[in-house]
Every structure is written in C-alpha cells, then in structure tokens.
Amino acid sequence: MDKSKGLILVIFGASGDLTVRKLIPALCDLKNQQLLPKNFAVLGVGRTEMDDKAFQEKMLNGIREFLSQTPCAIANDSQEEFLSKLHYISINTSDSNDYARLKQRLSALDSQYNTSENYLFYLATPPNMYEVIINNLGSHELNKNTVPDSWKRIIIEKPFGYDLNSARDLNSKVLKVFSEDQVYRIDHYLGKETVQNILVTRFSNGIFEPLWNRNFIHHIEVTSAESIGVENRGGYYDTAGALRDMIQNHLLQIVALVAMEPPATSDARSIRNETLKVFQSLRPLTETDIEQNVIRGQYTASTIKGKQMAGYRDEANVGYCSKTETYVAMKFFIDNWRWSDVPFYIRTGKHLPIRVTEIVIHFKPSPHVLFTKETGVPMTSNQLVIRIQPDEGILLKFGMKVPGSGFKVQEVGMDFHYSQLSDKRLPDAYERLLLDCILGDATLFSRGDSVEATWSFIDPILKLWKEKPQTKLFGYPAGTWGPENADSLIDSPDHTWRYPCKNLTADSNYCEL
Numbered sequence: 001m002d003k004s005k006g007l008i009l010v011i012f013g014a015s016g017d018l019t020v021r022k023l024i025p026a027l028c029d030l031k032n033q034q035l036l037p038k039n040f041a042v043l044g045v046g047r048t049e050m051d052d053k054a055f056q057e058k059m060l061n062g063i064r065e066f067l068s069q070t071p072c073a074i075a076n077d078s079q080e081e082f083l084s085k086l087h088y089i090s091i092n093t094s095d096s097n098d099y100a101r102l103k104q105r106l107s108a109l110d111s112q113y114n115t116s117e118n119y120l121f122y123l124a125t126p127p128n129m130y131e132v133i134i135n136n137l138g139s140h141e142l143n144k145n146t147v148p149d150s151w152k153r154i155i156i157e158k159p160f161g162y163d164l165n166s167a168r169d170l171n172s173k174v175l176k177v178f179s180e181d182q183v184y185r186i187d188h189y190l191g192k193e194t195v196q197n198i199l200v201t202r203f204s205n206g207i208f209e210p211l212w213n214r215n216f217i218h219h220i221e222v223t224s225a226e227s228i229g230v231e232n233r234g235g236y237y238d239t240a241g242a243l244r245d246m247i248q249n250h251l252l253q254i255v256a257l258v259a260m261e262p263p264a265t266s267d268a269r270s271i272r273n274e275t276l277k278v279f280q281s282l283r284p285l286t287e288t289d290i291e292q293n294v295i296r297g298q299y300t301a302s303t304i305k306g307k308q309m310a311g312y313r314d315e316a317n318v319g320y321c322s323k324t325e326t327y328v329a330m331k332f333f334i335d336n337w338r339w340s341d342v343p344f345y346i347r348t349g350k351h352l353p354i355r356v357t358e359i360v361i362h363f364k365p366s367p368h369v370l371f372t373k374e375t376g377v378p379m380t381s382n383q384l385v386i387r388i389q390p391d392e393g394i395l396l397k398f399g400m401k402v403p404g405s406g407f408k409v410q411e412v413g414m415d416f417h418y419s420q421l422s423d424k425r426l427p428d429a430y431e432r433l434l435l436d437c438i439l440g441d442a443t444l445f446s447r448g449d450s451v452e453a454t455w456s457f458i459d460p461i462l463k464l465w466k467e468k469p470q471t472k473l474f475g476y477p478a479g480t481w482g483p484e485n486a487d488s489l490i491d492s493p494d495h496t497w498r499y500p501c502k503n504l505t506a507d508s509n510y511c512e513l
Ligand code: BG6
Pocket: 226, 245, 246
C-alpha cells in the first residue's frame, strides 16, 4: 500500500453497536500490524451528542472488550496515537443543512491529517437511513473527487434491500450519486479467511478441480448453525427472518464460491463475473418447489440441561404470534453444465445446538461395491468437509482397510485445522474488508447485479409466504437441530444432513471436525 496516501473514514451510525464492536477494533488490529496509512483519521457521525474525548473513551472500552486475537497495546504510545485520531461530530443525518457542518469538519481534518480528500464513507446506520444519507452526500458534492488522484468510496452494510424491488430501488438511488466502482456492499462472510480459502482450495490444487462437477459429486450441503437466539435484535429480526438475514446473502455467497467456474484471473471483475453467473443459473423456484423444498421453522421454549430457553415469540420486540422464521432449510439446483441435477442443500437457524458453519461436498460412491463395513453395509461416500467456523479446517473422509483378516472398511479422515498454524492468527472479517476497501479492492464485496440476482431467487419464497401465511412454520425446541421435516429434504436413502459436533454442548466454542 502507498502509505503516503491518507484517508478519513467517516462512519455514519458511529454511536451504534457495529462501530464499537467491529469497526474500531478492526482498525486497531490493522494499526497494530502497521497496515493503516500514517495519515489516517476517523470521523464518527451520529445523532448522539458527544465530543471527541467521549467518543474516544467509548471506543477504547470497545477495543478492550471486543478486540480479536491480537492484544491491542492499550497503554503504549501507538495506542494513544490511534485514539487521538478518532473524532466525532453530532448531526441530524436527515437534515441536509447539517451536511455543510460535516463538510467543514471534514475539510479541517483533511488539512490537519493531509489526506488529499480521500474519504471512505461507512453506512453503519439502520437501512432506512441509507437513501437520505447518500442523497445528502451527493447534494454537498461529497461524492466527487475534487483533488487529482483522490477518491471517495462508500461501504453499505447489509441488509441491502428487503426484497427484489427494494434492492433494485436502492441500487438505482445509490448509483445516481456514486458510480459502481465507488460502492462497496459488504457481506462479512466474504471477509472470513476460511470463506476465501474455498477459492484457494479449488483453484490452486490440481486434485480437487477435476472432481468438482456432476460426474463425481452427489450433492452439496451448506450448514450455518447458530447457538444464540435473536438476543437483543428482536425488533430488526422480526421484520427480516432467516431467509433475508442469512440465506439471501451469506449462504448464497458461499454457494457461489463453491459452484463458480474458474475465473480467468484473480481480479475483482473476473471473480465477481463468475459468482454472478452462478446466481443467474439458480433454477427459479416454482410454487410447488417452495412448498416441497423450502422448510421454515421457529424456535420454541425449551429446557436444556436445566437451563430455560425462551421461545422466539417471547423474545423482546417480537410479535406474540409472529410467523417470522428463525430456521430455513432448502434444496435447489444450479442449471448449468457443471452442476446439472446435483442438489444443493442449505440450512441455517438460530438456537441450534452449536455454532458451526461448514460446507460438505458429498462425492458419488464407488461404482461397484467390493468391500463393506463391518456391519455389512457399503462405505458411505467420500466427503470433503470445509469448516468455516469455529475450529476452522478441512477434512477429507475416506475408507481404509480394518487391520487384520478379511477386507472390512472403516471410515477415517485426513484432517487439517487452522489452529495447527501456530504462527498465524485468523484476521477478523471486518479487518480484511476495511483494508481491501482502503486499497480499492472490491473482490470481496457484492456487486449490484449480484445482489439483485440473489434477491430474484429468494423473492418467490417471500411472496409465497406472504400470500399464503398458512404455509407450514414448524416449531422446534430451542437447542435442537431444527424441524425434523428438514431431514426428508434429502431424498437419498443413503444420506442425511451431517450433524457436526454431535457431542458438544451449546456453550462450547470448539467443534472437532
Ligand atoms: C449477521 C446476521 O449478518 O450474521 C446475524 O444479521 C448473524 O443474525 C450473523 O448472527 C452471523 O455471523 P457470524 O460471523 O457470527 O457467523
């Protein structure tokens, strides 16, 4: 990076949770690794009245509480220096007049830090504020590059839209003010080291890619389970649900990386073109497909190991007869040459037994059974398990001969855990994404056309659930693996969902592959 090029990160929603939990700790980690330019400052923007000092104190508490694995040296000079670069301005973000003050403050900071008017705007506000903020930035010309070689970029948090129409509408409003190459739509799953490793696993190993198609793969499974419920986000979640919150973005992005064609180069354009093609190849779901292949569930009250767990409808700010889904499992197909007739199964849910996100590639069994397990049944097919979190790693399951007489087969695994790389820590997703945006690399951000393509796929489900509210919503006791009906989605007698870490408790964060 050209460190002489400074910048100001302008965070809208600076008094909110995301800033203190994720953004500032991520910046602090970047600073520790000397990855931030020397001329760097943050301007927090919010309605809450605060001066710089109060903002710095609030952020310091966040750093102490939420910083990832690298201990941020709170006491030393570099820490002091980092904190001194955090500034704050209180404005009414809906009031266009207030942006004149914002512009003045930015220009003063620009002179103080010599940042060549490079501004990175981060929208960490509720989504209903996006449009007004973007318009106001535009009307005060804060979208324009006024100094030669300077840049203005904007990061927009998810959810990007609420359905296809609103996503299209938002895209068109954003693009009236900023050009596509200035816009960074964030999906924090793409910032996860292990998600990026899907590309490396596939495209830098000669052994996997020849097998990565309908000829050798039986089906693909993606699970993203959370042990927590909706916590204090009931108000937001009740208007979103698992389909909008997790499937439209995080899970479909994972599917795209697993299913995409090899890009011609590793640049943002090639990679994003290939992920878009996957979304465009998703077989549209008919009403019958949705009724048969999309299962929604909602957690109900339960007692786990003596601990009372509230049902979803008892959570704060959730409607008492809410039909919002906290669990979705679905089956679908990608209609292209590579994946013809290979089913994809994905599922996500809150208050499942453990937190785990993993991809399982189920290979086809050997064509002719010579050897069986001791129980007399054939070896289950080979599986490649890519563990995104926690206990990140990769496991290849295969059959080996049981030592001794005869030819009995036992399933064993070749197992790699990131924790074995003793000298490497896994950077937090926000750390990677903020740095990429500072460097102008949009590879790990969603392009407008992709976001619309994922909404196009999801929209018929949202519509059907709205038009037919009687569509089954299965209850599942909090702390279990979701509705049992999801098991019947996998229509092969030899397969079920993989239930990872079966023996672990909900509060364990370690989950052996
Ligand atoms: C967010 C969702 O995007 O992702 C949350 O809004 C969810 O509901 C979270 O809990 C999961 O992220 P992670 O990184 O903890 O798997």
